[in-house]
Amino acid sequence: GGFSGGRGGRRSNRGSDMKISINLSFHEAVFGVEKKIKIKRSEECGSCGGTGAEKGSTSKTCDQCGGSGQVYVRQQTPFGTVQQVHTCDKCHGEGKIIDKPCHTCHGSGLESKERTISIKIPAGVYDGSILPLRGQGNAGPNHGSTGDLLVYISVREDPLFKRSDDDVYYELPITYAQAAMGDSIVVPTIDSKIKLKIPEGTQNGKVFRLKGKGIPNVNGRGRGDQFITIKVEVPRKLNREQRHALNEYAKLAGEDAHPEGKRFWLRVEAEEKESHPKKDA
Ligand SMILES: [Zn+2]
Numbered sequence: 001g002g003f004s005g006g007r008g009g010r011r012s013n014r015g016s017d018m019k020i021s022i023n024l025s026f027h028e029a030v031f032g033v034e035k036k037i038k039i040k041r042s043e044e045c046g047s048c049g050g051t052g053a054e055k056g057s058t059s060k061t062c063d064q065c066g067g068s069g070q071v072y073v074r075q076q077t078p079f080g081t082v083q084q085v086h087t088c089d090k091c092h093g094e095g096k097i098i099d100k101p102c103h104t105c106h107g108s109g110l111e112s113k114e115r116t117i118s119i120k121i122p123a124g125v126y127d128g129s130i131l132p133l134r135g136q137g138n139a140g141p142n143h144g145s146t147g148d149l150l151v152y153i154s155v156r157e158d159p160l161f162k163r164s165d166d167d168v169y170y171e172l173p174i175t176y177a178q179a180a181m182g183d184s185i186v187v188p189t190i191d192s193k194i195k196l197k198i199p200e201g202t203q204n205g206k207v208f209r210l211k212g213k214g215i216p217n218v219n220g221r222g223r224g225d226q227f228i229t230i231k232v233e234v235p236r237k238l239n240r241e242q243r244h245a246l247n248e249y250a251k252l253a254g255e256d257a258h259p260e261g262k263r264f265w266l267r268v269e270a271e272e273k274e275s276h277p278k279k280d281a
């Protein structure tokens with residue numbers, strides 16, 4: 001009997017993957033962009049065509065391992081015959097022996113090349129995603145397959161638009177008068193401007209949803225929505241005239257205009273009656 005050990009053996013011929021990082025603006029990520037990037041990668045040697053042998057000389061198959069790069073060693077042990085696999089020491093696992101190594105690659109069959117490659121970033125790409133470009137990485141030795149180029153995407157924050165999945169968010173400050181009387185405001189979306197109708201009596205925190213005005217899905221599944229949260233900005237400073245006008249308004253504003261406030265104080269009153277019942281009642 002006997003068994004084969006898995007140690008040693010021929011190395012994988014696949015070239016290694018390369019990693020690069022690309023930093024995009026919010027708008028580049030949303031609408032897609034083409035980027036030209038300089039990379040240095042290992043390619044098949046142009047002088048020897050990847051054989052590793054100098055022109056005119058040859059590389060011949062290793063006679064010790066027959067080109068497999070591995071040799072089997074049989075050993076007698078007290079338990080029987082054991083067969084083990086070792087890396088061929090004559091060709092160092094390459095499977096071939098070069099008479100005269102190529103002057104460019106010194107026998108590796110590979111050389112380092114600087115390339116400018118064009119990368120198409122799809123619209124809607126997410127921050128932190130990885131774009132794999134198959135076969136754009138390092139070449140493998142002995143005509144092995146080429147590794148991938150992995151593009152790590154990071155996206156800068158936008159001062160206005162916040163993103164969550166394919167939806168877009170921002171807060172829209174409006175005045176107390178706009179909230180009370182209603183208004184029509186031209187507001188930005190990621191690719192246009194639209195008229196947003198603020199109805200009379202709009203409350204602080206109200207959210208408007210603009211369907212389909214969000215970010216295009218990177219896998220082509222439509223577009224997200226845009227959400228606009230209303231923030232009623234109370235005047236931070238009043239001059240004499242404004243203060244006077246607001247005072248006049250306050251005298252006129254009955255509790256019917258403020259049903260929430262009315263309900264709150266009615267509840268307070270009810271609580272007090274319950275916890276302090278009149279002795280004679
Ligand atoms: Zn060999």
Ligand SMILES: [Zn+2]
Nearest residue numbers: 045048102105
């Ligand atoms: Zn070469």
